[in-house]
Amino acid sequence: MKGTVVETPNQLYERSEQSAWQLRRRRRLKQNIPLFIMLLPVIAYYILFKYWPMGGLVIAFKNYNFGDGILHSPWVGLKNFKLLFSSSNTLQIIWNTFWLSFLNLIFGFPMPILLAILLNEVRKSWFKRWVQTILYLPHFFSWVIVSGLVLSLFATDYGSINKVLALFHIEPINFLYESHSWLAIFVGSGIWKEMGFSTIIYLAALTTIDPSLYESAAMDGATKLRQMWHVTLPGIRHTIILLLILAMGKIMEVGFDQVYNLQNAGVSDVSEVISTYIYKIGLGSSQFSLSTAMGFFESVISCSLVLLANRIAKKFDQALF
Amino acid sequence: MKATNGEKIFYAINYLILAIIALTCVLPFIHIIALSFSERSAVDSGHVFFWPVGLQFTAYKIFFIASPALSAFKNSILITLVGVGLSLLGTILAAYPLSRSYLMGRRYLVMGMVFTMLFSGGLIPTYLVIKNMHLIDSYWALWLSGFISTYNMLLMKSYFENIPYEVQEAARIDGCSDTSLLIRIILPLSLPMLATLALFYGIGFWNSFMSVLMYINKSEMMNLTVVVQGMLSKNDLLNSPSLNLEEQATVATEMVKAVGVVIMVVPMLVVYPFLQKYFVKGVMLGSVKG
DSSP states (O other): OOSSOOOOHHHHHHHHHHHHHHHHHHHHHHHHHHHHHHHHHHHHHHIIIIIHHHHGGGGGGBOOOTTTHHHHSOBOTTHHHHHHHHOHHHHHHHHHHHHHHHHHHHHHTHHHHHHHHHHHTOOOHHHHHHHHHHHHGGGGSOHHHHHHHHHHHHOTTTOHHHHHHHHTTOOOOOGGGSHHHHHHHHHHHHHHHHHHHHHHHHHHHHTTSOHHHHHHHHHTTOOHHHHIIIIIHHHTHHHHHHHHHHHHHTTTOOOHHHHHHHOOGGGHHHHOOHHHHIIIIIIISOOHHHHHHHHHHHHHHHHHHHHHHHHHHHHTTOOOO | OOOOHHHHHHHHHHHHHHHHHHHHHHHHHHHHHHHHHSOHHHHHTTOOSSSOSSOOOHHHHHHHHHSTHHHHHHHHHHHHHHHHHHHHHHHHHHHHHHHOTTOTTHHHHHHHHHHHHHOOOOHHHHHHHHHHTTOTTSHHHHHHHTSOOHHHHHHHHHHHHTSOHHHHHHHHHTTOOHHHHIIIIIHHHTHHHHHHHHHHHHHHHHTOOHHHHHHOOOGGGOOHHHHHHHHHTOSOGGGOTTSOHHHHHTOOHHHHHHHHHHHHHHHHHHHHHHHHHHHHHHHHHHSOOO
């Protein structure tokens, strides 16, 4: 048999399928052009301002100087890291970072849960609305404002608390210059600023609890407190676990603004953290390579912590990505 | 069901606790506002609580004479308005294409962006990039470093994805291109989300502190946050030669500091009530799935 190749119906169908696929692909490409034009500035932004600095991390392994620039400064291997981990000063700073955010976590974490549960029990909607509006507000204030408030309350010479104490002839107390009271003020101001805003997620979770559970609990004679314990808390358990895991992933991060605005020379042994240290020795005394090494260490640790936290979250079916 | 006695007590205590917590969030402000309007003798003796004693405005006058607050106020407004405009534009430009299911390589683009939330070059390398671009002492350093927040972008993207497909399909059949679909259909439907993100970006730019410390060296370009922070850490605010001695004597340093805090808070209090009703929805959208 020779001559023309006769296509079976099946082959014909396949060919038309193929060209339809090509047509669809061509149409899809055409559809994508305006999208990519839109994305162009966005991609450029991410490359220039997010990925290029990651390349700049090489100066952690170099002895960076302005004359030679990033590319031509001499390599020094791990010298900067060795310097960091051999100095008791920097070890103290790493410890402070961990300790401050740990304190923030254990005291700050339960507060929004408690508040959300209390808010959830409010039956007068105007009251609930007002309280929520007020509680969300501090989240939007900068740490400069909060530190202004802290000063006006706790300052030794003009703080309101000391002035009230003076009315009772009590000697002024250096709240901001003693490590213990400073730590309490640090953690307290963090809770004060964020507790309201963090309730939003828990309140959302609380709306998913079936109201009939409360009714049947009440039928069985459960008091309000018992209902909270046996219905409310288990109802938001998943949210609590997820947020706790996420918070643990961020344990190496304690915000620059909070520490920088609240710290003073008197408590530097407990208040100096990685971010403030990088700012001071990096930009203050131009030790770019050393401070980049510190930042690199922090980035790697916190990135691995988030990934680890996410892996744990997966075990509870709550993974983020 | 009628409330039992136990429940009545519970509700009473609950309302009381919440009222007290809410008060702790507003009383410090009322106190500091009262301080800024009071007369010195009352402030010094600690008799000002939540109501100004001997109303006077000298602290405000001195605040604006002794510090570069007026120009800092203008700078803050400029930084915030332009910043919010650029950031919203950037976020929309990123979120719209990424919300289209037919975008090629969508998964990888999103992954590339999410990665920057986990890992970053850090302070010094970012500073060097900004410096190499000659953006030091330019507000572009602030606007560009806060251009797109990946988290906000993801919020916007999922909002776009939840807009009913039928509406968009109808617009397509009527001959809408991507741009007109975005401008005439999707953005008008996304006003609550846009308001939420405008609030988030706006607060971010208004409060910007570290980036100003890093990238802006010229004192006349500083924003209000940095100027007020400088005043809070100083103890000789009243030693400016341009001040009237008589007026200086009527004001205490802490009163001028109080003015700084009040000036920073007031613009926010003006905007907050209008945007407040939107952001709760926005935050919940990004929060945990039921």
